[in-house]
Amino acid sequence: MDWSREEVEAIVADYLQMLAMELAGQSYNKTEHRRRLQSLLNGRSDASIEFKHGNISAVMIDLGFPYVRGYKPRANYQALLATVAEQQVSGKALLDQVTLAAVQQPAVAPIQSDFSKVKSEAPQKQHRTKEFEAAPLFRAVKRDYLEREARNQSLGLAGEEFVTLFEHWRLVELGQQRLAEKVELISQTKGDGLGYDVLSYDSDGKERFIEVKTTTFGRDTPFFVSRGELALSHGAKDQFHLYRLFEFRSAPRLFDLVGSLDQHCLLDPVTYRASFG
Numbered sequence: 001m002d003w004s005r006e007e008v009e010a011i012v013a014d015y016l017q018m019l020a021m022e023l024a025g026q027s028y029n030k031t032e033h034r035r036r037l038q039s040l041l042n043g044r045s046d047a048s049i050e051f052k053h054g055n056i057s058a059v060m061i062d063l064g065f066p067y068v069r070g071y072k073p074r075a076n077y078q079a080l081l082a083t084v085a086e087q088q089v090s091g092k093a094l095l096d097q098v099t100l101a102a103v104q105q106p107a108v109a110p111i112q113s114d115f116s117k118v119k120s121e122a123p124q125k126q127h128r129t130k131e132f133e134a135a136p137l138f139r140a141v142k143r144d145y146l147e148r149e150a151r152n153q154s155l156g157l158a159g160e161e162f163v164t165l166f167e168h169w170r171l172v173e174l175g176q177q178r179l180a181e182k183v184e185l186i187s188q189t190k191g192d193g194l195g196y197d198v199l200s201y202d203s204d205g206k207e208r209f210i211e212v213k214t215t216t217f218g219r220d221t222p223f224f225v226s227r228g229e230l231a232l233s234h235g236a237k238d239q240f241h242l243y244r245l246f247e248f249r250s251a252p253r254l255f256d257l258v259g260s261l262d263q264h265c266l267l268d269p270v271t272y273r274a275s276f277g
Contacts, residue, residue, distance in 0.1 A: 001042075003052070008084045010040040011049065015056045016088060016095060019068050023098040030070070052081075057220075059085045061275070064144035065099060066217040069247070073220050075126065075277040102216065103149035107249065109161035115169045122244070122255035123220050123276035125265060147273075149215060150224045159214025159245045160187055160197045162252060167200040167210070174203045195232035196240070209236055214245040219253070221246060222275035225261060230272060233261045 003011075014037055021028045034049055041049065054074035057067035059082050067073060089095065149155065164185045171180035179201040187197040196209040209232065213223040223244060225233075233240045242257040257264045265274035 106154040107158040109158040126277040195228040
């Protein structure tokens, strides 16, 4: 059964409340939110509500916002959902304030000696359905918060420093102490115009060119790449690695995209925003 406008308005409003609380650093109970919602949603099941939360996450990304942690984005959403979300977002000044504060907050690289649980599987590129592609893409918000986070120099440097330590640890674990000592934070020693941030090595001594992209938010959050980074990913082939750091402020994790970026991501040809769905 299709969701009515009243149901969509109720679940979007509840989602935005959870998102605002999360971005403000306040705790909340997802189960309690879901229980309160069910009385407004014509008996929708828990699974149906969770699925719709994933749809809202995808809408939020398309509006330039982060999404609620744990609600994996599901891109093929109904046009009504996008319309309602756009309308509600535009009327919430507090959400704008807490999101802006979250993406601009300075960051510090955490001290960590054991990186054994840092690596994660990368999201898989998923093509959207024809029905979804025909739907309008809403861009009425004043700010693209994800782009603003990408310009957060403090967060970017903290991520690069974290990856430098991770690479040192990785090579030591492989028994390559000599190579570990040669790992270099290129963005600081030689500048940021080379298309990568960290020079590291494979176990056989081959150079590894690592571009680091860091976010406070979830694994599926889109990131931004420059023309130079994209060109290097094509030219350097398996020597180019993009390390995507996510959930950086809480428990940093990363996945590794090797080689040409367009084989892993859907690329916006104007901005080169790289997403997975």
